[in-house]
Amino acid sequence: MARAAVPGRLTGRLAWRTARLVEAREETPTARTLVLDVSGWPGHLPGQHVDVRLTAEDGYSTQRSYSIASAAQGDRIELTVQRVPAGEVSPYLVEGLSPGYPVELRGPVGGWFVWRTTDTAPVLLVAGGSGIVPLMAMVRARRAAGSRVPFRLIYSARTKNDVFYAEELRKRVRDDAGLDVAYVFTREEHGRRINVNDISTAGWPADFQPDCFVCGPTGFVETVADILVALGNEPRRVKTERFGPTGA
Amino acid sequence: MGIVSPGFQGKPRSAAVTLPPGQYLTEDFPVLSAGPTPRIQLDQWEFVITTEAGVKHRWSWAELLELPSETPTVDLHCVTKWSKLGTTWRGVALDSLFEQVDTAADFALAHSYGGYTTNLPLEDLLDGQAWLVYEYEGEELGAEHGGPVRLLVPHLYLWKSAKWVNGIQLLVQDEPGFWESAGYHDYGDPWREQRYQGD
Structure with missing residues (x-):
């Protein structure tokens, strides 16, 4: 594995953004796709992920990483979340998050596990x-x-x-x-x-x-x-x- | 405080454990690697420290085992958000290896079989803060967790603890490693949540 060929290092801090659930699609009985509207989303490469931060009413917060399922398309991104038994975050994302509800996220993250449309190898x-x-x-x-x-x-x-x-x-x-x-x-x-x-x-x-x-x-x-x-x-x-x- | 997601409760709050910001506790030992797991023959394994002057110091597997070993019990914090507490390892403090190394360098670039690299300030590898480890919880270190030998620098995010490590290159100027070139932080202090460049 050679040095990751990523043009330019990130500059400036990856800011937390507020995303709102637009709609959700059931993929299987234990997984669903979240369609999120993220104002000012900078776009992403396929294979990159986001960090999601959930905050409870008492201020407690926790983070997880999720891969992006969608191709870059304006301010919309899609995440597909599999419910992890006894998980802390995934049950909420699969069953609790309703349209209009906010979550915070930042990204896109990761410059190695990506495919670029300019790549030509099979x-x-x-x-x-x-x-x-x-x-x-x-x-x-x-x-x-x-x-x-x-x-x-x-x-x-x-x-x-x-x-x-x-x-x-x-x-x-x-x-x-x-x-x-x-x-x-x-x-x-x-x-x-x-x-x-x-x-x-x-x-x-x-x-x-x-x-x-x-x-x-x-x-x-x-x-x-x-x-x-x-x-x-x-x-x-x-x-x-x-x-x-x-x-x- | 962040923006509240209605109805999100999270796990029961425990005051007993304080984790770095954004981390959660796991009992498992997840694996994060960017490529296939290298399989390394012990009789071909070696570890090389290369100084900024180009001087090389080499250790074979047998020579590594002859050095005094320690059994640090440390907490691990992975940038992918999990933390695992109280893990016990066996290995050689890097101080032992650096006893015979003459250097004025401030930075280190760790190299691994398979081509992985990660950069750290040299001072973070010394004074009992870092080890070359070859046992995990009393067992030989498995290849998926970086065996036969990985770097262990537990006060930084775990990607700094290079798996399959085979050398340290000493540098006068900092040079980004594999994940650092892909947007991750040059230092990676979990208590300051230095996950990405700019954090």
């Missing part, structure tokens, strides 16, 4: 569960830019009912030339975890030098990144974003 996206969120932003940005860069997405979910953006992904595959999507279901009948065969069949040959983006729970990302390197991909072309606990 792209492999590998998502585990809610790891689809920043990768969907890349799929959407590709479409918004009219890019013809070949994209392949491998999306591992527990069951068909756990797939985010299912209808939109069907449309994207139908309408977006050069986008392929393959699914791996871990809890369906004959379900199994992602393996080297999935990656070599639905991914790109390493000698195409694809840019690989892998996002999901830690164990999933470790497995997929190891497979990609074993298949001959250069480690610096395999960008990862992990979330959730490990056994350690």
Whole structure:
């Protein structure tokens, strides 16, 4: 992994902005997409995230990071939040936040796990569960830019009912030339975890030098990144974003 | 005070634990890495301090283990918001390594297998504030957490504690590392919430 090639370092402080919920879309019974209006939003690259700060009436506040699901589009950004059992913030964002309610956020943050519409290498996206969120932003940005860069997405979910953006992904595959999507279901009948065969069949040959983006729970990302390197991909072309606990 | 989100309550308040601003407590040990986990053979592992004059000081795995070890118990604060308290490690204080290093540099750039870098003031690596660690909670340090050897600088955000560390380059002028080039803070003090450039 070389020094992140980010043009210009950030200057000035990333300010907290007030975002208001415009609408929410249910993705699965335990996840929903929040459409937020953020006045003065500076725009973002697909793959970047925001810090969200929630404050209670007694002044207590806490923060979490969430990937942005949408391509840059004016003052609107979308976050898709998976409810974490016994979580402190996600249950409120999935069930408590109503249209018109404010949350504070700042960003965009992160200059490494990003895809730029000027990039020309073929792209492999590998998502585990809610790891689809920043990768969907890349799929959407590709479409918004009219890019013809070949994209392949491998999306591992527990069951068909756990797939985010299912209808939109069907449309994207139908309408977006050069986008392929393959699914791996871990809890369906004959379900199994992602393996080297999935990656070599639905991914790109390493000698195409694809840019690989892998996002999901830690164990999933470790497995997929190891497979990609074993298949001959250069480690610096395999960008990862992990979330959730490990056994350690 | 921030803007109130109606109906948000948060977890039960506890006065027992004071965390840096914006952090929450976790019992897990999440992993944050930008790329694949490097797998390093111990017989090929080495650690190199390179001075501003270009002088190199090298340690093999066996030589590292010969140095006196310490078992610091420290709190960890990750810029992604989680904090984990009371973690115990085993490793060598960087003071032990720097005993034989002659330098007038003010800055350090830590290098890792896989190409990761992070910058710190040299003084933050000395005086019992930083270690090269190879055990976590009595077990060999796993590769996903930076094994065989990672840097541990617990008074700064955890991205400064470079995983898979293999060297320190001493510099007269500060030079941003991997995340620092991507907008993260050059110093990263969690108690001053120095997450991003400009904080």
